[in-house]
Every structure is written in C-alpha cells, then in structure tokens.
Amino acid sequence: MKRKSIILALLLFLVVAMVGCNNDDEKVTIEFWHNYSASDGQVTVLETLIDEFEEVNPNIEVKHVFMEWGALKSSVVLGADTGVLPDVLRGDIAFVPQFQSLNVLLAMSDFEDYVTQANKVLDSANSSNLMGNKYYGLAANTNTKILFYNEDLLEAASVDVPDTLDELWTAVSSLKSESVIGMVEPWTGIWNVGPYIWSEGGEVLSPDNSTAEGYINSQTVVDVIQSLADLYQAEELAGPSMDPGATGDTDGWASSLYAFELDGPWRATSNEAAGINYGAIPLPEGSEGSISVLGGENFMQFKNSSVEKQEAAWKFVKFMTEEHAQVEMAKVGQMPVNLAALENAEAIEAMPLLPVFQEALLTAKARPVIPEWSQVEDIIATKVAEAITGTKTVQAALDEAAEAIDDLLG
C-alpha cells in the first residue's frame, strides 16, 4: 500500500512537472553570446535592455552569456564541430568571414524585413556582413581609429597638432625625450599600419582580394613602412609586439610616456580613468586623404537554431539596433550604428568624441572580408615587424609577405 502511494505521488509529480514544462515551451528561450565589457557597465545596460525587450515580447526569454574576445571566437570554432552554438552572437566584424567559412552563419538578408532594418544603420559598418550577395549579420556597433594625443606633452614640447601624416612623423620625432616616446603602435597588423598605407594611396591586396603581389610590396607601402622603421630605430616609436619588454599602451598613456596613438573609443575611456589631459582628431591626411580602419561588432545568427528561435533572435537583433538601445549603449562607450542614434543629443553628450569618430568613419576602410584574413594579417604583422625592427630591409620583408600571402590565397 505504502509503495503504491509513493508511486502515485511520483507519477503525480511527473505529470505536474511535465505540464509545467509544456507551459514553458510556449516561451522561446534564445541564447545570446557577446563580449560587452562588464567593467564599463555595458553588461548592466544589456541586462536592462533585455528586460525591456522581454516586457514587449513576453513569449521570448533572452539568456545572455559573456565571453572574452578570444573565447567567443574559439567557442564558435568548437561549436561548429559539436553543435553547441548560440542563437545570436555579437562579435568582432572580423569574425563574419571566418564563421561563414565554418558554414554556421544564417544568411540574415533572407529575413523579409532585413533591408528595412539595414537601412537604419550605417552602410559602411554593415558592409562587413556582405559575402557573395548575402548579408550574414547586422551591424551592432562601429568604431574606427582616430589620433589621440597627450595635450600636456605636446604643450611642454611646444609641438602643434599635426595636419598631415608627414607633420605627424616630424612631431613624433621632436617629442622624443628622456621620459617621452613620441608614439606607440601596439601591433603591426593592418589594423595598425593599414590607415597609414591607405592614406598614402597604398593597398594591401588587389581589389578582388586575389593577390598581394604589387600591392603590399609597392613603392608606396615600402615608403610608409620605412617612415615607421626610421622612427622605431630612433626609439621615437614604441611597439610592444615587436618588443614585448616595451611598456604597454594603456600603462604608457597613464604614465604620460606616450604622446600619440591612433586608437579607438576605448582609449578615451582609459585616458579619462587615468586622468590624462588628451585631445583627438581624425588621422592627419596623407597624399590620398585621411583613411582610417573600420572596426566594430556585428550581430550574427546561426543556422542550426530552430526557425522559432531564429525569428525570436531576429526580433532581438532589431530591438538592439533601434535608436533607444543604441543610445543606451552609447552612454557606456559603444559607438552606435543606428543613424538616428548617431544624431541623438544624449549619445553625443555621452560620447564627446562622437563627431570626430563620425568624420573619420566617413572615409574609414574595412579590412578585406576573406576567410583567410587572420592568416594574411599574421603574415603582414610578422613581415612588417621584421621591416620596422630592421631585421630585414623593408622591400625584402614586404616582398616575402607578398609571396607568402599569394601562396596562401593561391
């Protein structure tokens, strides 16, 4: 008897539990991976936004998961094999071609109202989602690099803010002193040297991204890298990737060691935290104008989630790219892509440098959108470092780079 009642109780419990589950089933739960920074308060804003989204869409639940930049990438690489993937992700624009090559991304331009939503965001930012004739993401945030300078150091050495790239190199040289290094360049990839190359009219790859020969090793590029090499060898330019013993850029800014750096919006945040008196302008013009590099993040969706979840995730992406969400994120340092948010007074007040970035964004250039890009950029970073440190002549190093890239793309 006793046993029977226990079984009965168990059965009853199971039924109740299953009914409970059924109720939950009507609610679509989507998983959202991102690398919004917690220290800048972005995660808190995200949580508020998710609450608002869930209020408007009571049948959708968003579970967000924070990951570091590197973890975000390697988790998707692993997930491509194991199937453990999110429904929606917000990550570096450079992830799109690689993830697409893993064949895990959903062609978001297949959503009926994709074009409507895409028209609300910056074209240049959204271009990083285009592969073939489909879009595999929607721009989430954008950024580019502008020239930050330490006003106190410039004033002390009575150096003017430069108007051209040549003036910048001269300014960097004349700032060198016992306790000051004119400029810092944390890496030697295209993210770093691209803007100087493009602004002088050089290119990395051919327009169809098929070859580097005659582009990365052209006279223009050689001249640009030569100017950097001259500065580096005179110890007027520091490069923590070429010399891991050099002071990192954030530490160097905080201790007023570095006077110039071409960097993104985060430099403003860290300089303010360190109490540094700084200014910023778009990259000074080279012979072909001022062309910086396009950065930022995109929303991506995954093709292995169910249709229901894809629809729910798309709703969430649309919500996150509307003016309201974008302005809220701007207040914690994420540069909007939404056109209305870019003009929004609250956003501009929160990001005083927004107009400077917007000006730089007008001409900023995206890095080539090809799956092999990580490897191409690694080759360039290695060879440019060899050229700048003087291990090889600039021409020899860049010729080797062209050959290695062509081997890879061939």
Add this chain to the structure above:
Amino acid sequence: MDQVIKLKKKRKLNRADWRTWVIFLPGILFVLLFTIYPILKMFVMSFFDWNIGFQATSPFMGLQNYVDVLTDPIAIRAIINTFVYAIVTVPLQMIIGLAVALLINGIKRLNLFFRLGYYLPVITSWVVVALLFRYIFANSGLMNYFLVDVLGVVEEPVNWLGSRWSALASAMLLGVWKGIGWNMIIFLAALQAVPKNLYEAADIDGASRRQKFFYITLPSIKGTVTFALVMLSIGAFNTYTPIAILTGGNPMHQTEVVLTWMYFQTFEALNMGYSAALSMIVTGLIMLVTVFLFGVTRGKKVA
C-alpha cells in the same frame, strides 16, 4: 618454473574476479573516451585538410600536412624552442629541487617553514606569476633596475623580452622557479623512505658524505628520479602559459613554442589538419624522449 605457475594463477584469479573489472570499467572507459579516442581521431585528422563546420567536407591530403609542418620555419623554430626549454628547465629544477630537499631533510628546526616557502610558487597561478615575471623583465622592469641602477653591472637596460634567447631564458627561469617546489616535495618523500640503517652501516664503514650520497641516497631514490624526469619532460613539452603571457610568441614568432603555435594554427588560422599533424609529431617526439629516458635510467640500474 616458479614464475610461470605464479603468472597462471594470477590470470585465473583475474578472470574469476569480475568485481575487479567492474571497478576498472569506468576508468578504462574514461581513458578510452578522453585519451585513446582523441589520439586516434587526431591521427586520422592529420591526413586530411580537416574542415570543421556544418556539413563540411574534408579532402584527403596524404602526408601533405606533415610536409607543411616540417617545411614551416616557425614550426621548426617552435619545436627547437620547446626542446631547449625542456633540456634546460628539467635538469635544473630537479637538481635544485633535490638539493633543497637534502637541505631540508637535514635540518630539524624550521622544516615546515622552508617546505612551505619552496612550495608556494607551485600553488600560485601560472598566469599571475607569468604576469609578474613580465613586469620584472620589462625594459623598465625590476630586473633592469637591479642590474643597472643597483648593481651597476650593465650600462644600458637589457632588452630581455625583445629577442629570442633572452626571452626564452626569462621563461625558463620562471619555469625552474615554479618547478623547484614540486621536485622538493617529491624528493623529500623519497629521501624519508630511504632506510636509516643503510646510513648507519655506512657510518660504521667510515663512508664520507659524498660517498653516502652517491652510493646510498641516489640509488635508493632512483625510481623517483626517473619518475620526475619523465613527468617533467612531458610537462616541458606542454609548456604554454609562460610563453603566451611573457611574449605571446613575439617578436615575429621568434619565441613561439609548440603549444602556442598550435593554438594559433587551430583557433586563429583554423588549420585543423596542420595542428593535428603538429600534435602527432610532438606526440612522437615525447614518446621517443620518454623511451630514451627510461632506457638511460634502466641501463644505469643494471650497471
């Protein structure tokens, strides 16, 4: 004859005792699933241009991945760097660890204090101490301050992390410093197991301290020495954190070790086949080294 009978008995016992197998089974399954299967799978992967991804196809490449690895100057440099790291750090930390163990074994007071002191580096996080070492060996770091400003032995600050061998030397110093404590504990345990009456007999025979060390201590702890040698060698081939944090393989991939380069090829370049081939080559090298080490230490025992 005796031995044969013994063996037969033992086997019979094993077959009868099914409980032994039940107890072993989870362990065996675990090893099969998480060690044997991945090794086999990786072996297979190393012959393909392995593409992960939804419905991805992976063309057969034959030995091309192995050719790619062996003709890649960075891979060769990484393998050489790893060997140098192993050859320097393994004997050094064993010798220092053994010396410390002998000293601690000889003292009665403050025994616990020294044991704790030497063991502390072992329990601290690799990442934390590697970051500390990066600051110590930075151009304007503590080491240069000490050498230039305090001791005055060098005029200009040394660019420790900026070139291949000095950066590796910094990483090796970190490896040795962090490894001493583990060796000390292992050797201390071995030393305490050496029968005291051997030393007493040696004393009666009038043996010197040197003689006691070479004819009693060392032969008695030989098993531990072999164990430490093999474990540390395998560990040295798997070094990752000190390099990743001190230099990240920079400058220009000069300080790359096998694992940092493998990480780049796997997660940055997505060259799964290449990484699998590199893993197989390193696995082969580790096996060769292990067999060699066992051979050397066993050879000594016979002699």
